[in-house]
Amino acid sequence: MNTASYHPVTAEIAAELRNVVGDRYVVYGDPERLEPFGHDEIAGPEYAHMPEALVRPKSAAEIARILKLANRERVPVTPRGAGSGLSGGAVPVHGGIVLCLDRMNRIIEIDPDNLTITVQPGVVTNEINERLKEYDLFYAGYPMSLETCFIGGNVAENAGGGKAVKYGVTGRYVTGLEVVTPIGETVRLGGKRVKDVTGYNLIQLMVGSEGTLGVFTEITLRLRPRPKASADLLCLFPTTEVAIGAVPRIMTGTGVVPTAIEFMDRTSMQAACEYLNESIPYREAGAMLLITVDGPDREAVERGYDRIGEACLEQGALEVYVADNATTSERIWKVRRSIAEAFKLVSPHQSLEDIVVPIAAIPEMAAGIEALAEEYGIAIPCYGHAGDGNLHATPVKAPEWSLEEWHERLPQLLTDLYRLAASLGGTISGEHGIGHKRKSFMPLVLAPAALDMMRAIKRALDPNGILNPGKIMDG
C-alpha cells in the first residue's frame, strides 16, 4: 500500500464519523485541537504528523463501524492511547483518522477467584494496582510512565518496565483480548484460562503489534498474589563500568531472582534529582543500581537482599543502602521514573534509545556506548533496566553542533549504536517499539525473509493497509 492510494478525510466522512460516535467526539478542520494528537513523547518535531480527524469512540461496536468506513473510503486509522509512546506508534504518519481510546477507560471486572482483571484499553496502568490493593492481588506490569500511560498502549507496545527481571513483560499477563480487526470484525481471543493451544497464538501476535493488526477493546490480565514483603537496595558504584559489571554476577551468581535491577549513570541521577528537587546520596557515586527484591515474607526478602548486597560490595560497590519502607522506596523509584522527563527538559535535542543485549553482554555494550560518545564528541547518558540487558542510552546534541549537524549525524550514530547491539546478540528495541522512528533500521537486525513474513501477515490481516500504516515496516 503506498501513500498515494490513501484518500483524504472529507467533510462527508467527518459527518459519518459524527454519526457513529456523536458530534462532541469528533474533531475535524480544527488544527489547534488536532495538534496534540499529531505527536507522542518522542523529542523532535520531525517525528510529528497532523491527523485530519480525531475520533473518540466509546465501544467496540463504534470502532468496528469506523474501521469498516475507513476500509470503504481508504482512509488510514491510527489508534492512540495516552500518547506516552516513545517510537511514534500513535503518530498518524499518513494523516487520516486518529482513534483515541481515552473514553474507553472502565475497569470491567476484577475476578479474585480467577486471579484476573478485565479492563478497557484507556485505563491508566497505575489505576489497576491501586484498585487491586484491597484484594491483596497485583498486576506485575510496571512501565516507567505508569502514572499516565494506558494499559492498551502497554499491550500494543508489549511494554517492559521496572519489574520485568522477575515478572516478565506485559505480554506474559495478557490471557484474553477483545479486538476489532483491521477489516472491522470484532473477535474475542483467549479469556481467563491460563493455558490455551487452540490454534495460533493470535493474542501474542496482537501484543506488541503497535496498533497495526487490531484495536484492543477489552483486555484480560492475569494477576498474582501480592508479594507480602519487598525492599529496595540503592547501590552506589564508583563508575558505570563497575556498576554494570556487577549485573551479570547478580543475575547468575546469587541464586536470587531480583524483581528489578535498574541502572542510572551519574548524569541521569543528577538530572532527575534536580528535576524533582530531591536529594539522594549520589554525590560520591559515578553510577547507581536500584535493586528490588520481593517475596512471600520479610525473612525471604532479607535473605535475598543480603545475598545481592554482598555481591554488589564484592563487585566494588561503594555503599549499599536498604530501603524497606514504602515511602522511601517510592521516593527512589520516582527519581528513576522521572529520568526521561528530566532529560527532555535539559536536552530537548536528544534521541531516547532502547537497545537490548543478552545480560552477559551488558558491560561490553556500556563500554561501546561510552566509546561512541567519545568518537562523536557528544554526551550519551545512560540508564535503564540493566537486569534485562535493556539500556536507555540517550545521545544528546552537543552544544556546539547546529541543529542541522545533529539531524545529519544522528542517523549514522544510531546505525553505529544499533550495529553494536546487534553484534552483541541484541536488538534495537526492548520495550519502546519500532513505530516510524526505527523502521528504517529494521534490516540491521532482521533478515529480509523475517521482514517479508511480517509484511505478509500485515497484508493478510489488513488487505487495504488502513490500520496504522507506516509503522514497523513499509508495506
Added chain:
Amino acid sequence: MNTASYHPVTAEIAAELRNVVGDRYVVYGDPERLEPFGHDEIAGPEYAHMPEALVRPKSAAEIARILKLANRERVPVTPRGAGSGLSGGAVPVHGGIVLCLDRMNRIIEIDPDNLTITVQPGVVTNEINERLKEYDLFYAGYPMSLETCFIGGNVAENAGGGKAVKYGVTGRYVTGLEVVTPIGETVRLGGKRVKDVTGYNLIQLMVGSEGTLGVFTEITLRLRPRPKASADLLCLFPTTEVAIGAVPRIMTGTGVVPTAIEFMDRTSMQAACEYLNESIPYREAGAMLLITVDGPDREAVERGYDRIGEACLEQGALEVYVADNATTSERIWKVRRSIAEAFKLVSPHQSLEDIVVPIAAIPEMAAGIEALAEEYGIAIPCYGHAGDGNLHATPVKAPEWSLEEWHERLPQLLTDLYRLAASLGGTISGEHGIGHKRKSFMPLVLAPAALDMMRAIKRALDPNGILNPGKIMDG
C-alpha cells in the same frame, strides 16, 4: 489448498530426496518401515495415515532444500519429533513426506552467563535438565512425556506439563528460534535477549503452531537458577469433588504459588500404580492432589507447604504426606507421569482429552464430567494439571458398547464435553493441541473471524499449503 491439488511422491522425487540427505536417511516404498511414522500416541487407528516417504535430515540447509522441492512438486511435508504427540500433529494426513528430526539431536551450547541453552529440535526434553545439573541451572518445562518427547515437539505444541502453575508453559522460555519457513527460507528470530519488540512476535506465533508455519532447527531457551529446595505433598481426599474444590482455595487463599498441583482420581491412581507395580497409600482415598513447592531454601519451602497442607486439611483432605527427598518425590511423580500410558493398556478404546477452564470453574467442570459419564453410561476417569484448570478427562468405551457404537457416539460426547468447557470460559485444548483430532471442533470455541485470521496467516506464510496441511483447521 484442497487434497486433490497435492501430488504424490514419485520415484524421481524420492531420488532427489536421497540426493539431499543421503540414501540411508530416506525410506520410500517400504510400508513396514513407514508404518511407525503414520501415527502418534493417540489411541485409535482412525487417526493414523501412512506417509509416502520418510526423510531424516541433519541440518537446516537440508530441510530448506526439501521444502523448496516440496513447493515445486506440491508434495505435503509433515514435521515429526518423537511422535509422542496426542492430537495427531505429526501424522501425515495428506500423505507425502514425513520429515523426522531425530538426527538433529545436539545440545549446541549451554551459556551460564546468559542463562540460556541452545538445542536442536531432536533433543529429548529430559536430557536438557540432566545436562544442566552441573551448572546449577534448570529449564522449567516438564511435560509428562519428558523421558521420550523432543524439545522441538514441545515448542511446536507449546507443551504445558507439571510445573506450569508456577513457571508457565514452554513458550515463556523460548527466546530464540532458527526456523525454516514453509517456502524454504531459513530465518533467525530473537536470540539470547530476554526482551525484544522488534516487530511482530514471530517466535510466539511459531510456538504452538503445530509444525504448520515452520520447521524449527535451533531453539534457544531461557534458564533459571535451580531452586535450592523442593518438596511434594501427597494429599488424599475422600472424593473428586472435595479434592478439586480445594484447588481454587490453594491458588488464591494461601499467598503461595505452588510449582505444581496435579489431580488424580481413584481410577487414574489405581491404573498407574498397577502398571508400575507401585504402592502409594491411596486405598482410602477417592482422589488425590500432588502438590509441589520449590524455593530458594528449605525454610521458604517449609513455610510454603505448611500453608498449603493446612489449606488442604481445612478443605477436607483425609491425610497429607510430605515427600521432601528426591527419591520419594520421583516415585510419586512417576506414578503421575505414567497414567496416560497405563490407561492405554487398560482401555485401548478411549479418548484422552485436554480441556482447560479458568481455575474457579474447575469444580463445576469436574462435576460436569461426572454428569456426562453418567448420561452416556461410560467411565470418564480424570486427572491432570488442576492448578492450571487443565484436566485430562478420558472417556473410555463402555465394555458393552460395540466399536461401532463407540465411534458413533464419541463425537457427540466430545461436543458436549467441549461445549461445557466453553460455557465455563474454557477451551478444547490446554497443551495437547488441535492437530487433526480436534480441528472439526474449533468452531465451538473460536469465532469464524478468528479462524479466518488463522487461515489468512497460514496462506500468507505457506502459499502452496505444503507444510503439515490438514492440521488446526482446513484451508
